[in-house]
Amino acid sequence: xxxxxxxxxxxxxxxxxxxxxxxxxxxxxxxxxxxxxxxxxxxxxxxxxxxxxxxxxxxxxxxxxxxxxxxxxxxxxxxxxxxxxxxxxxxxxxxxxxxxxxxxxxxxxxxxxxxxxxxxxxxxxxxxxxxxxxxxxxxxxxxxxxxxxxxxxxxxxxxxxxxxxxxxxxxxxxxxxxxxxxxxxxxxxxxxxxxxxxxxxxxxxxxxxxxxxxxxxxxxxxxxxxxxxxxxxxxxxxxxxxxxxxxxxxxxxxxxxxxxxxxxxxxxxxxxxxxxxxxxxxxxxxxxxxxxxxxxxxxxxxxxxxxxxxxxxxxxxxxxxxxxxxxxxxxxxxxxxxxxxxxxxxxxxxxxxxxxxxxxxxxxxxxxxxxxxxxxxxxxxxxxxxx
Numbered sequence: 001x002x003x004x005x006x007x008x009x010x011x012x013x014x015x016x017x018x019x020x021x022x023x024x025x026x027x028x029x030x031x032x033x034x035x036x037x038x039x040x041x042x043x044x045x046x047x048x049x050x051x052x053x054x055x056x057x058x059x060x061x062x063x064x065x066x067x068x069x070x071x072x073x074x075x076x077x078x079x080x081x082x083x084x085x086x087x088x089x090x091x092x093x094x095x096x097x098x099x100x101x102x103x104x105x106x107x108x109x110x111x112x113x114x115x116x117x118x119x120x121x122x123x124x125x126x127x128x129x130x131x132x133x134x135x136x137x138x139x140x141x142x143x144x145x146x147x148x149x150x151x152x153x154x155x156x157x158x159x160x161x162x163x164x165x166x167x168x169x170x171x172x173x174x175x176x177x178x179x180x181x182x183x184x185x186x187x188x189x190x191x192x193x194x195x196x197x198x199x200x201x202x203x204x205x206x207x208x209x210x211x212x213x214x215x216x217x218x219x220x221x222x223x224x225x226x227x228x229x230x231x232x233x234x235x236x237x238x239x240x241x242x243x244x245x246x247x248x249x250x251x252x253x254x255x256x257x258x259x260x261x262x263x264x265x266x267x268x269x270x271x272x273x274x275x276x277x278x279x280x281x282x283x284x285x286x287x288x289x290x291x292x293x294x295x296x297x298x299x300x301x302x303x304x305x306x307x308x309x310x311x312x313x314x315x316x317x318x319x320x321x322x323x324x325x326x327x328x329x330x331x332x333x334x335x336x337x338x339x340x341x342x343x344x345x346x347x348x349x350x351x352x353x354x355x356x357x358x359x360x361x362x363x364x365x366x367x368x369x370x371x372x373x374x375x376x377x378x379x380x381x382x383x384x385x386x387x
Contacts, residue, residue, distance in 0.1 A: 001027045002117055003045070007037040007063060008052040008079070013102075017050065024110065034058030034066070041070050048097075048116045053080035053087065061094060068095050073123045075116035079104065139175060140323045141316030145308040149176065156303050157183035162255070164300045165278040167307030170357030173278040174238060176307055180276055181234040189233025194226050196247075197239035204247045206263050215264025227260050231271045240300070241281035241292060248293045255299045275300065310352040310359055317348050320356070324363040325374075337367055342376035350383060 004026045006017045011032070018028045029044070031037035033055055041049075049067060053060035064076050078091040081102035088099040097116045100109060139150055156163060157180050165173045174193070181191045199207050206215075210225030226235055237243070243251070254260055255275060259268040277300045286292035310317075321339055329336045352358055362383050370378045 001025060002047045003027045003029070004113070005029050005031060005037065005040060005044075005046040005049045007031045007034065007049065007055070007060070009033055009055045010052075013052075017104075020106065020109075021113075026113075034060070034063040037063060038066055038070065041067065045071070046074055047120045048113060049074055049076045050113075051076055051078055053078055053091070054082050061091065064091065064094050064096055073120070075119050077112055077116060138323075139172065139179065140320050141313060142319065143308075143313035143316045145313045146316060149305060149307060152303070152305050153179050153183065156180070158185060160184075160186075160274050161302045162274070162300055163276045163303045163305060164283075164297075165276065165305045165307060166283075167278075167280065168309050168355055169280050170355035171307040171309060172356050173280075173307055174236070176305060177234075177236040177238075177276045177278060181236075181274075184234065184274065186233050186274055190230050191234050191236065192226050192230035193236045193238060195238045197242040201244040201247070204244060205250060208247065209250065209260045209262055211263035212265045215262070219264065222262075225260065225262065227254060227271050227273055228269060230273045232273075234274045234276060237275065237277040239279060240277040241279035241283055241286055245291075245293065248296050252293065252296045252299060255296075310355045314348045317359075318344050320359060321347065321363060324360050325367065328360075328364050328367050332367070334367075337370065338373040340373060340375050343374050343379045346376050346379040347383065 002025075004021055006014055006021075006028060008014045008017070009032055014030045014032070018030060021028045029040060029046070031040055035058060037049075037051070049071075051060045051063050051067075055063075060078055060080070064078065067074060067076055075097035076095070078088075078096045078099045079102060080087060080099070091099050097119065098112050100112060139146060139153075141147075153176060163177075163180060165176050167173050177193075178191065181187060194208065196204065206219075206223070206225065208225050208227055210223050210228055211219045213219055213222045237251070250260075254271065254273075258272065259270055261268055283292050283297050287294045287297060321344060325339065326336055347359075347362075350362075354361075365382055366374045366378055369382050
């Protein structure tokens with residue numbers, strides 16, 4: 001049930017609003033002045049606040065400013081029988097959600113209240129999403145191998161140096177790229193990811209550099225490419241070892257000159273982009289086979305970061321297990337499940353060919369199939385699927 005705090009020095013108005021709102025299924029609390037309201041707000045959350053402007057001791061504008069300090073995400077609807085345009089404008093400038101004049105129009109009040117509730121819900125959802133995002137951008141582990149990766153990220157993140165991240169599938173190369181961006185001076189700019197392996201070779205140039213209307217049959221309108229979209233931020237070229245040689249040549253030009261040319265255009269566009277690339281391939285071998293340009297490799301590999309396989313840091317498995325159990329149980333909305341020490345030992349004995357990606361899937365499977373805690377038998381029965 002949504003909670004509303006009504007602040008008004010007139011008892012009749014407080015009681016009338018309480019009756020109306022409770023009839024509409026709101027939970028209502030009353031305060032006769034600003035001082036009482038602030039005491040209530042220090043210990044209670046509300047979805048919306050209705051506040052009179054003209055009150056003795058502390059007027060509504062002062063209350064609004066205090067609410068902004070105590071409960072900055074709570075929408076405040078100002079009400080007044082002495083309202084004018086200037087008062088309404090001042091209230092909105094100070095952060096009020098809306099301003100309603102007395103005598104109150106019931107329909108307008110309820111509509112405004114619902115709109116404020118929608119805003120409150122969006123703020124809550126955004127907060128949850130931010131928590132999820134912040135949780136996902138993290139490297140878990142204290143092993144020597146992973147500590148080297150963390151140290152390298154901290155040393156180079158604040159520069160604009162190009163970085164080439166290497167490692168097997170599922171080791172967390174994208175996570176390293178995101179952390180480099182999050183810890184950089186470009187954090188307020190975009191982070192644009194391009195999976196070079198997932199884009200057909202005939203479309204990769206349009207995807208990276210954009211195209212003009214009519215450049216090819218399906219180009220029905222002008223389109224910005226990923227480099228243009230990432231200007232001011234970071235572009236992450238994942239699986240760059242799968243990029244065609246013709247596209248490699250154009251990426252090399254961007255790195256040399258910081259300009260791009262859309263497909264079908266003659267003019268150049270200046271871009272300000274930090275380039276981070278990743279691959280699971282041995283690029284030295286790809287260069288020998290003439291599948292990858294050596295000059296591009298040297299441009300990309302100003303800084304090299306190798307992400308170790310999970311099998312090379314099994315001492316991190318207990319920490320990873322705790323992290324994923326907390327994360328997955330939170331996503332499912334269930335109590336956090338415990339894991340026995342013997343189960344952790346069995347997990348450390350497994351050969352993880354899919355690395356962190358595979359490990360997370362296994363932890364999720366164990367959470368779903370086990371009872372209150374994950375046992376050694378659960379790991380033996382469910383960790384590795386059997387035919």
